[in-house]
Amino acid sequence: MKISRNDPCPFGSGKKYKKCCQSQDQKQASEALKQKAEQDRNSYAEEVAFIDELTKLNDMSNEVVDLVNAEKWDEAYRACERLKEQFPDEIDADQRFSMYYEYRGDFAKARDHVQHALEIAQADPDKYPKELVESLQTDVKYLDDCHKAGRKLDYPG
DSSP states (O other): OOOOTTSBOTTSOSSBHHHHTHHHHHHHHHHHHHHHHHHHHHHHHHHHHHHHHHHHHHHHHHHHHHHHHTTOHHHHHHHHHHHHHHOTTSSHHHHHHHHHHHHHTOHHHHHHHHHHHHHHHHHOTTTSOHHHHHHHHHHHHHHHHHHHHTSOOOOOO
């Protein structure tokens, strides 16, 4: 039930609400709104920071792909190292190192990096979807087969 400013104060002072508790209630409501606004600002700032980090991760990962495709091996390797340094808890650097080594024909090192990415993904199923884990498992087997054959094979599927 809403209290009108001219109603008696519900706390029994005998005064009208506007002369008793209204200003205190308004201050409390104002403070609650300020706190909510601050929480919203903080939440927005966190979302923006997350998007910025995700964009940076994506850009750095794509840089490695471009360098590998251009066969700029030294630059690609250094870009992989920077990616791993900037994002040590993500699987992207291992995936890019794997790509680097696969293109260089070192299937054992490529497999080892995919295996590490797989272990990270399996340890955090809330972050990495089942389909990604299955894809990494396929990649490990494929690279192991390439290593055993001593050459690049047709990718399964």
